[in-house]
Amino acid sequence: MSAGGGRVRIYDVAHLAGVSVATASKALNDTGRMTDETRAKVKAAATQLGFRPNAMARGLIQRRSFTIGLLTNDTYGRFTLPVMAGISEALVDQGVSVFLCGVDDDPALGKLHLDAMLDKQVDGIIASGKRVDRKLPVDLSNLPVPVVYAFTEGHEGSVTLVSDDAQGSTEAVEHLKRLGRKRIVHVTGPESFASVRERAAAYRAAVGGEGIVLHGEWSEHWGHAAVDLLWTAEGARPDAIFCGNDQIGRGVVDALRERGVGVPEDVAVVGFDNWDIVASQTRPPMTSVDMNLKAIGREAGRLVLELAEGRAVEPGIRKLPCSLVVRQSCGGSAAVTHRRGGVEATVE
Amino acid sequence: MSAGGGRVRIYDVAHLAGVSVATASKALNDTGRMTDETRAKVKAAATQLGFRPNAMARGLIQRRSFTIGLLTNDTYGRFTLPVMAGISEALVDQGVSVFLCGVDDDPALGKLHLDAMLDKQVDGIIASGKRVDRKLPVDLSNLPVPVVYAFTEGHEGSVTLVSDDAQGSTEAVEHLKRLGRKRIVHVTGPESFASVRERAAAYRAAVGGEGIVLHGEWSEHWGHAAVDLLWTAEGARPDAIFCGNDQIGRGVVDALRERGVGVPEDVAVVGFDNWDIVASQTRPPMTSVDMNLKAIGREAGRLVLELAEGRAVEPGIRKLPCSLVVRQSCGGSAAVTHRRGGVEATVE
Incomplete structure (x- = not known):
């Protein structure tokens, strides 16, 4: 059964006859219980549309409940x-x-x-x-x-x-690197999640070393706390924060603004999930990895x-594959490969 | 069929026999296709549990697909x-x-x-x-x-x-009035929504006059814009803002904080929806009407x-009925009638 082209589908027959797909299928296969009138109506619709399932499709349709x-x-x-x-x-x-x-x-x-x-x-x-x-x-x-x-x-x-968490994570970090960011920190969720470990490993590989990974809960609150931690610690401050989800990202962006740190001028921020209700309402709207x-x-x-x-x-x-959805929080433009809806898959 | 008490249900029989409820029902009614072994197993389970549907329940079960x-x-x-x-x-x-x-x-x-x-x-x-x-x-x-x-x-x-939008709206405004708030403004969604009109009418009745109702979109952005509007206009500023949903409420709270206006000290804020991801992450966490x-x-x-x-x-x-879930944004305590889960209904 192909979805494309001008091929007439059982669904079209059902629609024209005004019956369900299952009923249409039974009518055409001379099975099931229905009035003679209904069966005739379905067959007329099939004739009118030129619907002719081959033997195999017929067999398959017969056994299926749709x-x-x-x-x-x-x-x-x-x-x-x-x-x-x-x-x-x-x-x-x-x-x-x-x-x-x-x-x-x-x-x-x-x-x-x-x-x-x-x-x-x-x-x-x-x-x-x-x-x-x-x-x-x-x-x-x-x-x-x-x-x-x-x-x-x-x-x-x-x-x-x-979703390919490692690839999504790599894309985010590579994007930040291309924008000239040097001190990229990863603020993420609990280490007990496989996806957290996978994203963190890809982050480490992309920054080319250990980097800095801070684990906490999946919340805005943790985003605030992580910024407090990073800005009260000694040493050089990050110029980019890659967050494990959008809620953490939103907390980070709010905390930075309240400290007078410019986003994206001083610090670029990227989230994960591309949860519209969070990412697009962050000020500025947040770049985020979409799991598609x-x-x-x-x-x-x-x-x-x-x-x-x-x-x-x-x-x-x-x-x-994941895709990076670029908004204003990272200071880059949207000229990044978008692979939304891509279905190329790697079988492991 | 009653859910309560020690009454043995068809579900219990099915569970003991390790079959689906529909199969158990067919077995007990001597209908349907199954092995003799399955039918016997169900009947044994029914006997063991003392399951005895009355004639009427038997008839009902027979016709039902669960x-x-x-x-x-x-x-x-x-x-x-x-x-x-x-x-x-x-x-x-x-x-x-x-x-x-x-x-x-x-x-x-x-x-x-x-x-x-x-x-x-x-x-x-x-x-x-x-x-x-x-x-x-x-x-x-x-x-x-x-x-x-x-x-x-x-x-x-x-x-x-x-949900009883008018009652929810009334509870919110009455709560603010009990806390001594005098200039309560309503910032809400598009007037084309029946629930918006109903909430606004109840707000007007509760404040005892026309009040001030500002209509906009269902977004944080509109919450910010509404505060700009209210704080740049001439005349007395509100000491409470009742919002048509939590997203607007969150925008209002953020905009007030950024203007240096204390929430709840200077202005109390109440939202609508009690959408946890928004209401509990607002700073301070936001009191909101729950539609249950x-x-x-x-x-x-x-x-x-x-x-x-x-x-x-x-x-x-x-x-x-809706219920008011009190958090910190209104400055009150939680000593309000909670009717979560109430099922008293008014038939119109």
Whole structure:
């Protein structure tokens, strides 16, 4: 099933006949229960549009329910909703709906909702979360339908999509270096997060040495505290601060302004996440690394459909590129390679 | 089906037997396809737990799929995810799962996803959105399953749950008055929003006159601009600013601090939404009106189940109370009536 070109899709037939995709599929396959009138209407629509699935597509359509289940423990939706938007974007042309179910961190709840999804005969499941180094509280390793993981830890031998934290971090630091910054400090979140360690390692490699890495909580408060620390310590002060997320970045920018330190004149600041509500409201608006969660979602949707259609997909962790979104806080221009929506992936 | 007490639920039976609720229900009703072994296992679990549904419950269980569909056009999840958390809370004890589907503002997408939900034979649908005076882009007025609206406009004669904006606004202003504030100004969002007009009208009634209402966009930027406006105008300056949302409130607090105006000493500030990421990070942390979206969700879940079980529910718009969450920006203490989670409703 291809989304492109002038190819007539089952979705178009369903739309013209005014029925659901599943009903259209059953009508064309002479299966399912419906009135003769409905079946005739669907067939007329297929004829009118010139819809002719080949034998293989016909077989696939027959077995499919045109729904994908999305399980998440990210109840705030900060990471999962952009992923969901990407999944929907990838699937809507195929007439497939995505159903999201929140499982918190409760295994019983996870089992209940997973069972409900399997009962509804979803064509596949995408698991998503709030960090790449934690599993959902439910075992998805042995299901009768394909599973793809996006922004959460997958099981052994699974297909897992994450953002390339090291590449995002490197881009941020290289950008600051190109702007002539020499003393770049990294203020970030708790070391217990794999993404924090990965970003810090890439920062160290990019500055070409140990650098200075300050770990704290994911909050504006920590951004303020880190600036206090750096500006009351002896020795040369940083001329750039690369922050582990946008909330820390916002705290840093506010703290610098209140100390009379110019951003970006004296100190350039770059955040991580590109969370619009934070990055664009910072004064000045903050340059930030975007994890392209929507692209991760699109890729997850594409892959789960491939698997549902019986095609082979190479297992492993696929890292999708981040992109640097340049605003005013780093003093540079936006003439940086943007790779938003890129789906080139490195399979490890 | 009652959630309380020591009553054994179908969910408990399913859990013990290690099957889904739907399977347990089919096993006990001698319907559906499964192995004899599975059916026996469920019946053994029911016997062990002493599960005995009465005739009516048996009939209801038989027809039910133990899923509720949640349709929303709030792709950011700001309003819908707290509502969803409340729905889940109300339904999980009944073994019911909630499936969320995002429809943007696209009627074709709305129809596709609604059809998918109906195909899956959900027991009911809850519609949710990002504002109470806009409908979803899909007609839900004539469905074969019950529909409840939460935080979006419902159809004629429907059951609709919204927050009581006027009461929330009144509580905020009365709190400021009790703290001795005399010149309370209202800085809020666009007048085109029904909730803005309702909050402004309640503000006017509470200050006992026209007051001053400034309309702008829902942003920190507008909070800054409003303070510039108020502090460069002639005449007495406000000693309290009641803001239409937390982002405006945060801009107001920052702008006042930068002008050297003390919050709360010189000016008390109250926001609306109690969006933790904004209200608790403001310096000082901001008092704000909470719309209790989770309570709205719980009530929506409870009502859609009542309808699904064939019980009568009075149609109309039910307004659920807001509560004032007191932090430091208003200079008062937290000794205010909290009604978080209250479900007393006024049917209009």
